Amino acid sequence: MGLTEQDLVAAFYEMVTTAATSIPEDVYKALREGYERETNPIAKRQLGAILKDIEIACSRKVPICQDTGTPYFFFEMGENFPLRLGAVRAAVEAVRRATKDGYLRPNAVDPFYKKNSGDNTGRYIPWIHIDLVEGDQLRAWFMTKGGGSEAPATLIMSEPILGFEKLKSGVIDTIVKYGPLPCPPVIVGVAVAAGADIALTLAKKALLRPIGERNPDPNIAKLEVELLNALNKLGLGPHGFGGGVTALDVKIDYAYRHPATFAIGIVTSCWATRRASAIIRPDGSWELTSKHIRYVGGGCTL
Amino acid sequence: MSAREFHLRTPLSDSDVERLRIGDIVYLSGTVVTARDEAHELALEILRSGGQLPVDLRGLALYHCGPVAVKQPDGSWKVIAAGPTTSMRMESVEPEFIERTGVKMIIGKGGMGPRTAEAMRKFKAVYAVFTGGAGALAAEAIKSVKAVHWLDKLGMAEAMWVFEVEEFGPLTITIDSTGANYYETRLREVAENARAVKRELGLPAEE
Numbered sequence A: 001m002g003l004t005e006q007d008l009v010a011a012f013y014e015m016v017t018t019a020a021t022s023i024p025e026d027v028y029k030a031l032r033e034g035y036e037r038e039t040n041p042i043a044k045r046q047l048g049a050i051l052k053d054i055e056i057a058c059s060r061k062v063p064i065c066q067d068t069g070t071p072y073f074f075f076e077m078g079e080n081f082p083l084r085l086g087a088v089r090a091a092v093e094a095v096r097r098a099t100k101d102g103y104l105r106p107n108a109v110d111p112f113y114k115k116n117s118g119d120n121t122g123r124y125i126p127w128i129h130i131d132l133v134e135g136d137q138l139r140a141w142f143m144t145k146g147g148g149s150e151a152p153a154t155l156i157m158s159e160p161i162l163g164f165e166k167l168k169s170g171v172i173d174t175i176v177k178y179g180p181l182p183c184p185p186v187i188v189g190v191a192v193a194a195g196a197d198i199a200l201t202l203a204k205k206a207l208l209r210p211i212g213e214r215n216p217d218p219n220i221a222k223l224e225v226e227l228l229n230a231l232n233k234l235g236l237g238p239h240g241f242g243g244g245v246t247a248l249d250v251k252i253d254y255a256y257r258h259p260a261t262f263a264i265g266i267v268t269s270c271w272a273t274r275r276a277s278a279i280i281r282p283d284g285s286w287e288l289t290s291k292h293i294r295y296v297g298g299g300c301t302l
Numbered sequence B: 001m002s003a004r005e006f007h008l009r010t011p012l013s014d015s016d017v018e019r020l021r022i023g024d025i026v027y028l029s030g031t032v033v034t035a036r037d038e039a040h041e042l043a044l045e046i047l048r049s050g051g052q053l054p055v056d057l058r059g060l061a062l063y064h065c066g067p068v069a070v071k072q073p074d075g076s077w078k079v080i081a082a083g084p085t086t087s088m089r090m091e092s093v094e095p096e097f098i099e100r101t102g103v104k105m106i107i108g109k110g111g112m113g114p115r116t117a118e119a120m121r122k123f124k125a126v127y128a129v130f131t132g133g134a135g136a137l138a139a140e141a142i143k144s145v146k147a148v149h150w151l152d153k154l155g156m157a158e159a160m161w162v163f164e165v166e167e168f169g170p171l172t173i174t175i176d177s178t179g180a181n182y183y184e185t186r187l188r189e190v191a192e193n194a195r196a197v198k199r200e201l202g203l204p205a206e207e
Helices: A005-021 A025-037 A041-060 A084-100 A160-178 A196-206 A218-231 B014-018 B037-048 B094-101 B114-123 B135-141 B151-158 B182-200
Strands: A070-078 A127-133 A138-145 A154-158 A186-193 A247-254 A262-269 A274-280 A286-288 A294-296 A299-301 B005-009 B025-034 B061-063 B068-071 B077-081 B105-108 B126-129 B142-149 B160-175
Touching: A005 A084, A005 A138, A005 A274, A005 A286, A025 A041, A025 A247, A041 A294, A041 A299, A041 B135, A041 B160, A070 A084, A154 A160, A154 A196, A160 A186, A160 A218, A160 A262, A160 B182, A186 A196, A186 A218, A196 A247, A196 A262, A218 A247, B025 B105, B037 B094, B037 B151, B077 B135, B077 B142, B094 B114, B114 B126, B114 B160, B135 B142, B135 B160, B160 B182
Parallel strands: A070 A127, A186 A247, B005 B025, B025 B061, B061 B105, B105 B126
Antiparallel strands: A070 A138, A138 A274, A154 A262, A186 A262, A274 A286, A294 A299, B025 B160, B068 B077, B126 B160, B142 B160
């Protein structure tokens, strides 16, 4: 039996509904560790409410946050994967079904006519980014990206000589400027590239990497840690109530740049970073590759 | 910040809100009405032309929220996630909204600006933060949906929902009826910290 479009819909539906209701393991651990080390009582109360919310959502299989975001799919599609356009159609169908079943709030609005489509689909939505790779499998990531944490998205077109200085200042300034708006503690995605669009796309994609995983390049890894530590000294904290947990991680990526350009893309994701990933094979078998908090018997567990 | 705790029920009086100060924690019971961008615009359009809103907001709490609600087989609504949305988007219209409707508490996330703080001082109201993103936790406190208005016109997120809530909280007061604004001082401290952090990293620490 080969892969059918229905298999793909089932796989994507599982990704969408899991992402909306069960926080990924890495995000849960980071929030829990933040709660444990936080000494500021007001900030700790916010983190306590966040953990309680995550547990309620997981135990009842309801959305973690009512802003179930804009649906993003990222595909690494094998060149010999059998259902290529079928995967695109299945992604749209899975989002439509998950909305109808109450896992996603209808969030797709026609900007010119203010019309909400009612099912989270519309022109270019869900957004589907496809990279072709070797092989015959599909590796898929789904992220439902909250609207509030899109606000700080920043593009800096730096002169190359000042590139790294402006990158570091830019990350700090962005977090300071937007304060509580993106629902900190945040994950920050940063990318350097030739063009504005490339930088912002790679910065967004960087949010998919698990918290704590460092860039394989030691210099970039060092910069990630340096910026993370800097952000956590700002005293912004959960929802701006102070303390030492402003960011859960900083992720940096890059593309080769043009000799005259140094485009810096900076994006943030809220504490409720909701993502799931899966691998789908041509024989129709598939499984989630992301780990999530689960509800077992009387409580939530990893 | 102080950390006194209050348990209040709507309708709220001037003296109820005048007791509250920034940093206080409130658990609210009674009627909470949602409105975000489009419901604000529509409500003001109606009020400016001398009309009446479908629900009298005097003494009630306004909630910046676009919930996820599921229609039950019996036709009633069940709210499954209902955390706050970013309040600052409503800053330009909120003073007029407070003046025209008589709401006593506004609940949202991220704080509001000087124009809202001034209106709260003048008309005796407070602004409270519920933990952003905690949609499932908020839904726990919503005991029933008393009504929903403008659903067909504005859609689920932008409609005006009327919730009956029980012990909704913790709500942290960040603007009180003296016009004090917690985030204003808080964010100045953060900006000051940022200058020190930049110096440590050897970055120019200009404004």
